[in-house]
Amino acid sequence: MNLKIAVLAGDGIGPEVVLQAMKALNATALMFDHEFIFEEALIGAAAIDKTGKPLPEQTLNLCLNTEAVLFGAIGDLKYDNDPEAKIRPEQGLFQLRNALGLFANSKSIKPYEGLLSSSPLKKEIIEGTDFLIYRELSGGIYFDEKTLSEDGKVATDLCKYTEEQILRIAHLAFKAAQKRNNIVTLIDKANVLETSRLWRKVVTEVSKEYPSVELNYLFVDNAAKQIVAKPKQFDVILIENLFGDILSEVASVITGSIGMLASSSIGASHTLFEPVHGTFHQAKGKNIANPFASILSAALLLEHFGLVKEAKKIHEAVEKAIALKVVTTDLNPESKFGTNEVGDFVSNFILN
Amino acid sequence: MNLKIAVLAGDGIGPEVVLQAMKALNATALMFDHEFIFEEALIGAAAIDKTGKPLPEQTLNLCLNTEAVLFGAIGDLKYDNDPEAKIRPEQGLFQLRNALGLFANSKSIKPYEGLLSSSPLKKEIIEGTDFLIYRELSGGIYFDEKTLSEDGKVATDLCKYTEEQILRIAHLAFKAAQKRNNIVTLIDKANVLETSRLWRKVVTEVSKEYPSVELNYLFVDNAAKQIVAKPKQFDVILIENLFGDILSEVASVITGSIGMLASSSIGASHTLFEPVHGTFHQAKGKNIANPFASILSAALLLEHFGLVKEAKKIHEAVEKAIALKVVTTDLNPESKFGTNEVGDFVSNFILN
Numbered sequence A, B: 001m002n003l004k005i006a007v008l009a010g011d012g013i014g015p016e017v018v019l020q021a022m023k024a025l026n027a028t029a030l031m032f033d034h035e036f037i038f039e040e041a042l043i044g045a046a047a048i049d050k051t052g053k054p055l056p057e058q059t060l061n062l063c064l065n066t067e068a069v070l071f072g073a074i075g076d077l078k079y080d081n082d083p084e085a086k087i088r089p090e091q092g093l094f095q096l097r098n099a100l101g102l103f104a105n106s107k108s109i110k111p112y113e114g115l116l117s118s119s120p121l122k123k124e125i126i127e128g129t130d131f132l133i134y135r136e137l138s139g140g141i142y143f144d145e146k147t148l149s150e151d152g153k154v155a156t157d158l159c160k161y162t163e164e165q166i167l168r169i170a171h172l173a174f175k176a177a178q179k180r181n182n183i184v185t186l187i188d189k190a191n192v193l194e195t196s197r198l199w200r201k202v203v204t205e206v207s208k209e210y211p212s213v214e215l216n217y218l219f220v221d222n223a224a225k226q227i228v229a230k231p232k233q234f235d236v237i238l239i240e241n242l243f244g245d246i247l248s249e250v251a252s253v254i255t256g257s258i259g260m261l262a263s264s265s266i267g268a269s270h271t272l273f274e275p276v277h278g279t280f281h282q283a284k285g286k287n288i289a290n291p292f293a294s295i296l297s298a299a300l301l302l303e304h305f306g307l308v309k310e311a312k313k314i315h316e317a318v319e320k321a322i323a324l325k326v327v328t329t330d331l332n333p334e335s336k337f338g339t340n341e342v343g344d345f346v347s348n349f350i351l352n
């Protein structure tokens, strides 16, 4: 296969972890006789520094002309702590999600056998957990009108959803459930939010087209607790944008470290693959960041393009690394291995 | 002391757990020579059934004329699953919070020694955790304009905050931190929300008046994870309304069961005390609901009115019950004790 991949490493530890994903992809290309062409481009704070824009045109054009984006991380403390900043790194990611029409973000929560003891949760709580999160990515409070009064004393954010936005991701979630354990759990705050009530109405309608699938409802507050306390009950979680952002991080504790979690963002004709973790600035350049999530995002990319054997090889490499404790210090505080060494192990494993 | 207490038991398990709190308060009154006068009134689904309104005038008037409300739980499945319902039980609580000017909800997250093993989290993660959550209660996406388009296909919820709303709770949080470990953690989503940026600006300003207190910032997604993974880092959490709702439930897993967690809601001249858990309808009338949270909300009430010895006695009773395993099945699956028996144990302990 011949595949052009746009690589947007972004900020913080983005570049160093994405590098390990590229090494894994290169090894896979060699072993399985594919050609992956990487084209790197700027996004986020790195892009603002060089071009003044969080999503330079060149980057956007590149992504519009590729089917697959490999993404790192985005954000910078200097913007986080400046409430007045008008240009922000994250805007680059939002603009990109919009421009590429990425509306569904999915991730799989399934702990690795070898990491069951790395979680702050008890082994018996997480063992056997296996669920998917479908997070809506195009709507909600992220994208609609924001205002700040002239005197700077009153701020607003509008949360908005349309039936259409809900429909398209709902179908994806039900289809996924059909291939799994036939349970969809819709997470919302329908006792308070009008948008949540729209979600409940639309999703309940959609569920009628999937009679084999059971639809459950949970309020987001309760759900946040259930994910920690009884994660095995879930099969497919369907959730709006901001709630999905929060609950994905909660769910990451099941996998032992957020450094293990990758996600796919899907649109009609574009896809983006990224680690769930953020920029983790404290670790930048120190060769201590966990590269597994980025490497696993490369596996998601391969799977998406039908390269199932290839993706499996990457998964095996990661499992082997965990079994041999070739992991970063987030997974084993005594470890002597850094980002690069873990990445080398994975690509060498693939090559052998 | 002579104290009139409005008792709003509400829905689901509300009535049966509040009954145990009243038993504890009665025992305290007897032993410490106080007079507590309980006046019960309707709220929520129970009130809608009888009067058509979630907050009948009589209830409101009663609460306006008392300094203290003892609250149970609110909500009913028949409204949750009816996106069209115009009248909802929860509106009763929102109207009450507004009418009483309750703007700050606080709860203490500190696991009981005897319950360290009941948490889904590992003992070494939670042992020693001791933090307060200050959740803003009067603003955010709960109260502002909600719309649904004529054709029912587009819904919106407006999230709004004013400087004034942020100021008053920020001061409470910093004052609380001064009496503790001098750390305030502001939790927001300032990389996305304008309201969060206003919070960051205002709280940063307020912090200058409390030079001994360290102010930290966390994004809500990261914070949700940190509460589970590293809860000991927190001293005082300051958080807006909806995020506070979600993260409070996440934090409840630290206490072994949400059935252990009580909260105070504070206004200029009114207060309300309630368990953090909801109506738990599946348990209603089965004598299996954990009454500790409601009993502990009574202890918060006593503390608030300066009855510190009395509150301590209730805490001792709860600790003793836990030590002797006189607990409901959420805390000990093999337990033979029900809501009433646990409540009896607590009031008998106080009387002896």
Ligand SMILES: CC(C)[C@H](C(=O)O)[C@@H](O)C(=O)O
Pocket: A074, A075, A090, A093, A245, B191, B192, B221
């Ligand atoms: C970087 C940040 C704005 C972003 C979000 O909130 O969507 C991130 O947390 C994510 O989940 O992709």
Ligand SMILES: CC(C)[C@H](C(=O)O)[C@@H](O)C(=O)O
Pocket: A191, A192, A221, B074, B075, B090, B093, B245
């Ligand atoms: C009953 C519900 C609407 C309420 C809320 O979300 O505020 C509850 O969860 C709470 O925390 O008091």
